[in-house]
Amino acid sequence: MSxxxxxxxxxxxxxxxxxxxxxxxxxxxxxxxxxxxxxLVRSPIAHATITSIDVEAAREAPGVVAVxxxxxxxxPAPLLFGGAPKQMVRPWLATERVRFVGEPVAAVLTEERxxxxxxxxxxxxxxxxxxxxxxxxxxxxxxxxxFPDAGTNTCSVYNKEDPDPDFFADCExxxxxxxxxxxxxxxxxxxxxxxxxxxxxGRCTLFVSNQNAQGARxxxxxxxxxxxxxxxxxxxxxxxxxxxKIGADPEFALVAWLARHTGRPVRxxxxxxxNMTGMVQGRDQRQTITIGGSRDGRVxxxxxxxxxxxxxxxxxxVFLPVFTRMMAPGTYDIEKVDSxxxxxxxxxxxxxxxxxxxxxxxxxxIERAMDLFAAEIGMxxxxxxxxxxxxxxxxxxxxxxxxxxxxGEYAKAIDLALEASDYATLRxxxxxxxxxxDAKQIGIGVSSYVxxxxxxxxxxxxxxxxxxxxxxLVWTGTSPHGQGHATAWAMLASEQLGIPVEKITVRHGxxxxxxxxxxxxxxxxxxxxxxxxHQASLELIDLAKQRAAEILEASVEDLEVDTxxxxxxxxxxxxSPTVTFAQLAEREELKVKTVWDGKKATFPFGSHVAxxxxxxxxxxVTVERIWAVDDAGPVLNPLLCEGQRHGGIAQGIAQAxxxxxxxxxxxxxxxxxxxxxxxxxxxxxxxxxxVTMETxxxxxxxxxxxxxxxxxxxxxxxxQSAVVDALAHLGIRHIxxxxxxxxxxxAIQDAVKEDG
Amino acid sequence: xxxxxxxxxxxxRTTTDEVxxxxxxxxxxxxxxGLKATNIGCDTTSCGACTVLLDGESVKSCTVLAVQADxxxxxxxxxxxxxxxxxxxxxxxxxxxxEHGLQCGFCTPGxxxxxxxxxxxxxxxxxxxxxxxxxxxxxxCTGYHNIVRAALVAAGKDPDAEQEIEALSDDARTAPGFSxxxxx
Numbered sequence: 001m002s003x004x005x006x007x008x009x010x011x012x013x014x015x016x017x018x019x020x021x022x023x024x025x026x027x028x029x030x031x032x033x034x035x036x037x038x039x040l041v042r043s044p045i046a047h048a049t050i051t052s053i054d055v056e057a058a059r060e061a062p063g064v065v066a067v068x069x070x071x072x073x074x075x076p077a078p079l080l081f082g083g084a085p086k087q088m089v090r091p092w093l094a095t096e097r098v099r100f101v102g103e104p105v106a107a108v109l110t111e112e113r114x115x116x117x118x119x120x121x122x123x124x125x126x127x128x129x130x131x132x133x134x135x136x137x138x139x140x141x142x143x144x145x146x147f148p149d150a151g152t153n154t155c156s157v158y159n160k161e162d163p164d165p166d167f168f169a170d171c172e173x174x175x176x177x178x179x180x181x182x183x184x185x186x187x188x189x190x191x192x193x194x195x196x197x198x199x200x201x202g203r204c205t206l207f208v209s210n211q212n213a214q215g216a217r218x219x220x221x222x223x224x225x226x227x228x229x230x231x232x233x234x235x236x237x238x239x240x241x242x243x244x245k246i247g248a249d250p251e252f253a254l255v256a257w258l259a260r261h262t263g264r265p266v267r268x269x270x271x272x273x274x275n276m277t278g279m280v281q282g283r284d285q286r287q288t289i290t291i292g293g294s295r296d297g298r299v300x301x302x303x304x305x306x307x308x309x310x311x312x313x314x315x316x317x318v319f320l321p322v323f324t325r326m327m328a329p330g331t332y333d334i335e336k337v338d339s340x341x342x343x344x345x346x347x348x349x350x351x352x353x354x355x356x357x358x359x360x361x362x363x364x365x366i367e368r369a370m371d372l373f374a375a376e377i378g379m380x381x382x383x384x385x386x387x388x389x390x391x392x393x394x395x396x397x398x399x400x401x402x403x404x405x406x407x408g409e410y411a412k413a414i415d416l417a418l419e420a421s422d423y424a425t426l427r428x429x430x431x432x433x434x435x436x437x438d439a440k441q442i443g444i445g446v447s448s449y450v451x452x453x454x455x456x457x458x459x460x461x462x463x464x465x466x467x468x469x470x471x472x473l474v475w476t477g478t479s480p481h482g483q484g485h486a487t488a489w490a491m492l493a494s495e496q497l498g499i500p501v502e503k504i505t506v507r508h509g510x511x512x513x514x515x516x517x518x519x520x521x522x523x524x525x526x527x528x529x530x531x532x533x534h535q536a537s538l539e540l541i542d543l544a545k546q547r548a549a550e551i552l553e554a555s556v557e558d559l560e561v562d563t564x565x566x567x568x569x570x571x572x573x574x575x576s577p578t579v580t581f582a583q584l585a586e587r588e589e590l591k592v593k594t595v596w597d598g599k600k601a602t603f604p605f606g607s608h609v610a611x612x613x614x615x616x617x618x619x620x621v622t623v624e625r626i627w628a629v630d631d632a633g634p635v636l637n638p639l640l641c642e643g644q645r646h647g648g649i650a651q652g653i654a655q656a657x658x659x660x661x662x663x664x665x666x667x668x669x670x671x672x673x674x675x676x677x678x679x680x681x682x683x684x685x686x687x688x689x690x691v692t693m694e695t696x697x698x699x700x701x702x703x704x705x706x707x708x709x710x711x712x713x714x715x716x717x718x719x720q721s722a723v724v725d726a727l728a729h730l731g732i733r734h735i736x737x738x739x740x741x742x743x744x745x746x747a748i749q750d751a752v753k754e755d756g
Numbered sequence: 757x758x759x760x761x762x763x764x765x766x767x768x769r770t771t772t773d774e775v776x777x778x779x780x781x782x783x784x785x786x787x788x789x790g791l792k793a794t795n796i797g798c799d800t801t802s803c804g805a806c807t808v809l810l811d812g813e814s815v816k817s818c819t820v821l822a823v824q825a826d827x828x829x830x831x832x833x834x835x836x837x838x839x840x841x842x843x844x845x846x847x848x849x850x851x852x853x854x855e856h857g858l859q860c861g862f863c864t865p866g867x868x869x870x871x872x873x874x875x876x877x878x879x880x881x882x883x884x885x886x887x888x889x890x891x892x893x894x895x896x897c898t899g900y901h902n903i904v905r906a907a908l909v910a911a912g913k914d915p916d917a918e919q920e921i922e923a924l925s926d927d928a929r930t931a932p933g934f935s936x937x938x939x940x
Contacts, residue, residue: 009853009854009856010853010856012861013844013852013853013858014842014844014853016858016861016864017833017837017844017849017852017853017858017864017868018793018833018834018836018837018841018842018843018844018849019792019793019834019837019841019842020792020793020794020795020833020834020861020864020865021860021861021862021864022792023795023862026786026792028790028792113783113787114776114778114779187896188860188862188896189795189797189803189805189860189862189863189894189895189896189897190795190797190860190862191797237860237861238860239795239860239861239862240859240860240862240896240897242896271799272797272798272799272800272803273799481860482859482860482861482897483859484859625923639856640856642856642901642902643856643859643897643898643902646898646899646900646901646902647859647896647897647898647899648899649899650898650899650900650901651896651899673798673799673800673802674797674798674800674802674803674894675800675801675802679802679894679896681887681890681891681892681893681894681900682886682887682888682890682891682893682895682900682903682904683887683888683890683891685887685899685900686922686923687883687901687904687919687922687923688899688901689923711899
């Protein structure tokens, strides 16, 4: 019986539920014994010149081994994103100017953990404040420059062509609006952490919490100016990443440098408030959407103009508008699509990937546009969507953004979601409440989405080795941090080899064992790393057959796998001699390493229907139900797949109604702790209704697409749309995310005023 | 700094040490006793990753000083794993596994102990009681869906039936706008 598509419980869990996982800060590795603890002194001011740094008092504090400033560090300051202007480098420790609250200014090394913050408080830094640039439009003016040498705050422009003034000329109806896709924090429960130790062989062993060991190794080596072979990155268990742990943080290299400088191991684990200012944040696009079409519901033209905030030091966030532009038309077959994006630096935390990374911004924009268009022509928003989605017979479909969608049935997904939610009845309930004039109104939001998974990193490697004791070892270049690859990859190998899942160990995140690998990001793992494990298993069978042919005195073509016994047997010859993989491994190493190249990205899609209740007296929004159709092709393990969807949906709902990283006009973060940031608990969320739909991709033999980010991309626009829909009868057409009680209440007051 | 002698029973075993008065119980468990399951996820008693039982009641061990736990009994997630240290026989940990109530695992030890405490306080849980009872424990991976199911299973309830009842219920959801770290 096939194990594919079955609800195998996780092999990771027995350890996680007894002694707990081992995160970077949990390591008791003997190489780290006697480690110094690093505490960073961080800027409390968003933009300032540093006039002096006095570390003398700190040096005298108990347990202090060293206090260093930028002047002590003999490394060139790195440019964290290659495409940014070369002057926009981030100092290891700021010496002349600070550009965001949380920027490291001094490093304190102590014998014991508690001594660090004590000593750090004694570091005396004098700042001369400069005007802070917080708003992206202010940044665009170039009146206050973060990097005077660069001569501009703009770090990237995508599409420099002037917009065509006649773009919407043939449209009966045109609607335009500026909307905000607000900044959010990844807020992985484990903060950032790193530990480093240099061996007598001149190599550094670097333990970090990250989504890609190989990428982190290459970046750290580059920044330290050493060969990548001198850095051995090991990823212990990782307590969530959500995109924010892609790539090395400069702190990692600093930890390695300090370990070399002091000749002792160094450990660093940041606090939550450091994390909420120091770790990269996501989204943060100001978008102008313009949509035009005819009154029969057909959309003819769509334009998306984006100003994106890179934060103080350009990182991956500079690139993400590329994804936003690629996915601008969403699931729709629109004749004319136009987009452009400008990315600027501001005196805020740097931005980079967060679950969805550029695609949720595209989806939210087009979905808001569809709602605005539907409202303008007085048509049901679900109907407008169905009129405009790409027809199933058009796949593979090349969009106006030049992207090739592999497979999809977008209207069917919408229909499934409408059917599951009993959309018609919901509209009746809504109508009745409106007629009664209830204080609590309900809103219904429908989203249709498509996204890119495995975009950009199509190649992944895997090795499979069977041992003489019948166990198997899989190494993968992907890098799970909660997704359950140890279970899923074992299922893929087990399916082919017949070795039970519990006898297969999956390992990852050690650059000495897997020197190449793309890590886990962009929902790429199953369609790249998983398929690589599948391919390696097939190649291992080929190898086993060649060896078995001699032993069984049969031709290779006549051999097949007996998955019940994990053996090679002669086809159609019951009772004839067989040889197990284990027996073959006893004679000679039985191991295959392979590289899978999918060559293309895949495009999962779906549709969500959300129902919210809005208290029109207080502005409070409650998500009552959400039905989600998320089609990522065949499902390997429904338990894991559903888990990814649940988590994604929750994060999308959270962005739609609760979360926002806020800076005041001086660049002071107002959401730097979990007491201030709108991280949802179980009490703010409902259970989720998941609807199954599986449309395979032709890109890989298993038909797999990615599922990690889909839920987030589909749920945020559905919930936002539902909130607006609840108030549509008041004439409200849009409310920016997050739809907090204050914002909703203000929208209601404004609408009532206009009306009266 | 002057040390203070404490004697704390951890998972049935007596531990003693001389500690700084400011030492957090979470750090005592992790560093002094060497039990690393209990995690620390915030600075503001908001996330609950450090939840343990103190004389049977769930507390956030980042907001309890080790000296306050002197002469008291602490149970961490390791304490549910039996003599062998690897048993999944406890109904709460068993339910978390069966229902896929964990992903990255960081909130898990605190979540497991919060659920254990919740069931001890109120064995007759429904979905809303679970959701409000776990308001002080944050998870970023699961969207809570399967954590709630695990809690219901551990409390002897049918999670499908409970979710159906809650979905169709018109009862007011009384939770605050977001977690304010009110403690367990």
